[in-house]
Amino acid sequence: MSTVLPEGRDLDGVGEEAAAVDGPNRPTDLCSSGTAGGNMTSVVEYYTGKNVLITGATGFMGKVLVEKLLRTCPEVQALYILVRPKAGQSMQQRVSDMMKCKLFDRVREDNPDFHQKIIPISSELTQPGLAISPEDQERLKACINIVFHCAATIRFDEPLKWMDDDIVLDITPRLIGDRPNTYTYTKALAECVVQQEQDKLNIGIIRPSIVGASWQEPFPGWIDNFNGPSGVFIAAGKGILRTMRANNDAVADLIPVDTVVNLTLAAGWYTAVHRPKTALVYNCTTGGINPFHWGEIEHHVMSSFKRNPLDQAFRRPNANITSNYLIYQYWILVSHKFPALIYDLFLRLSGQKPQMMRIFNRLHKAIGLLEYFSSQDWEWNSENMNMLMSQLTAEDRKTFNFDVRQLNWPEYIENYCLGTKKYVLNEDMSDIPAARQHLRKLRNIRYTFNTLLVVFIWRVFIARSQMARNIWYFVVSLCFKFLSYFRASSTLTN
Structure with a gap:
């Protein structure tokens, strides 16, 4: 989910995917800021010169969003990404590893120095004020035009956290009601919070269904x-x-990840340029279409x-x-x-x-x-x-x-x-012939196992029972008569 980050307000608890919005022009003493607003007709033109803040940029969808912006909007001013240290890795190491990803190969070919437009900001979204330092807060307030909020947990059964664990565990079923899990429940809460603030912010919400691999891009x-x-x-x-x-x-x-990102960027443009009176919700799905x-x-x-x-x-x-x-x-x-x-x-x-x-x-x-x-x-x-x-x-x-x-x-x-x-x-794709040979080996093992299983059943259940043998011989006899009739019919036809 994305939204403008107004002064003195954080986005704790806000859900995952939403469209970008445009903030007011801000002073440029701390960092360069592009032109905001305007009646532009091109999405690419709109993002030219803009400073964009992205949460969840090191995640699956966030990375695709960063790549798409850098590749199709090369004149974007800068991408500020909120990153937290994780699993013993520093913020800088996580960003460095992200930019080495094959996902960025096309951007790397066009602009080997693309990493200079990515500015990491230390943050922890579960903490008050997103744990952004006062210096970084002032820096962001001074220049950010658009915010894409893409960060969220992807665990369906994540425990709710706002009071004593035992109490939350007890009341969770009553809180979520008919919803299947805490994931969908907190998504609904996030949308409610965002829509309550829509008179203060230009907001667009993107609701993707089950996000899968890319369709076309990169x-x-x-x-x-x-x-x-x-x-x-x-x-x-x-x-x-x-x-x-x-x-x-x-x-x-299913919805491809690049489809969601394309819709998000387009919705960001529309939200900023046309400024709808209410927060528009875009259901990014395939089922009805x-x-x-x-x-x-x-x-x-x-x-x-x-x-x-x-x-x-x-x-x-x-x-x-x-x-x-x-x-x-x-x-x-x-x-x-x-x-x-x-x-x-x-x-x-x-x-x-x-x-x-x-x-x-x-x-x-x-x-x-x-x-x-x-x-x-x-x-x-x-x-x-x-x-x-x-x-x-x-x-x-x-x-x-x-x-x-x-x-x-x-x-x-x-x-x-x-x-x-x-x-x-x-x-390695060159190993596919060997993988096919392995499947043939597994098929032969399966056939051998099934044959041994039939023999075992015969010995245990049929060979020891006169009635079972009679039934077996009757079935075989019927099959033999059918084959004989089929062959005779074929001969007469010819």
């Missing part, structure tokens, strides 16, 4: 994390995930990973989606827990530490959090998104494309799966 299929559908796709590609509880006919409202269903996703993900397998898959990709609870539990037992127990037994016998059951338990928890969203349909109003598109020039519609009617789903899913292989797992 290159198709870019993704850098296991969150959301990415982890599910990888688990399926590795042959670990074999079943998932979802409605095959429900719309899987270009729907794609969970059953279709399952088919295309499996097909993609069979053509371009992940290295050292545990089993051949073959997932089963069902909305029936009992069938789902059956597949969990047969396809997840039973193989995990066998593999962990093998690891123990070979002197290694068992790990598969622990992996499957984590996987079950992750897909369990998604069940609410993969089993239902929602209808989202796209009027504001369509209105915004109509306000853009032909050139801006091309540069900041968020027209999801143009999205080819099979191609997108193919690139998404390849992106998880290349950018998340860092696997």
Whole structure:
């Protein structure tokens, strides 16, 4: 979510994705400030000379936003990004690592010194005043024109934190009511807070659905994390995930990350230039415009990973989606827990530490959090998104494309799966022939196991029972008669 940061006010608790807004002209004694406002028709022109503040810039969507701004609006004055030290890394190290990311390769080719436009500010959004030093506060107040607020936790079950933990744990179910988790609850709270301040700020709110890999920019299929559908796709590609509880006919409202970023930048322009009287909410979704269903996703993900397998898959990709609870539990037992127990037994016998059951338990928890969203349909109003598109020039519609009617789903899913292989797992594409050979090996192992299982069943249940043998011989006899009839019919026809 983004908004202007007014003097004396912080954004504690504000939710994740929203459009940029334009602040008033400010003095330039502490840092250079571009022209604000104006009746410009071009999005690129609007961002020229502007100083932009971004929260969550080191996150998935934040990085794509930074890259897009630097690449398509090269005359932007500066990007101030709020960063906190994390996992033993300093603020400077985190920013340096971010700028080395492959995501910035196209920007790097055009401008090797692009990093000079990125100015990190030490901050911690969970602290009063965002833990920004007084000196940095004055610096930002003096020059920032636009704020993009993209920072948020991405854990669906994050505990609420505003009083004693035991009390919060007790009242959380009553607070969230019919909402599935604290994630959606706090999103709603954030929107409420922002809309209460809309008479003081120029605000636009972007509501993306399930954000996935890039569609087109900076290159198709870019993704850098296991969150959301990415982890599910990888688990399926590795042959670990074999079943998932979802409605095959429900719309899987995926939205590419570059589509969200393009809409956000365009909404920032519109909010600043046209200054709507109320905060506009842009539902950035695909379901009502270009729907794609969970059953279709399952088919295309499996097909993609069979053509371009992940290295050292545990089993051949073959997932089963069902909305029936009992069938789902059956597949969990047969396809997840039973193989995990066998593999962990093998690891123990070979002197290694068992790990598969622990992996499957984590996987079950992750897909369990998604069940609410993969089993239902929602209808989202796209009027504001369509209105915004109509306000853009032909050139801006091309540069900041968020027209999801143009999205080819099979191609997108193919690139998404390849992106998880290349950018998340860092696997070499030249190793695909070896990965295919590994899948053939797994297929042969499966056939051998199934054959041995049939022989075992024969020996235990059929060979020891006269009635079972009679039934078996009757079935074989029927099959033989059918084949004989089929061959005779073929001969007469010829």
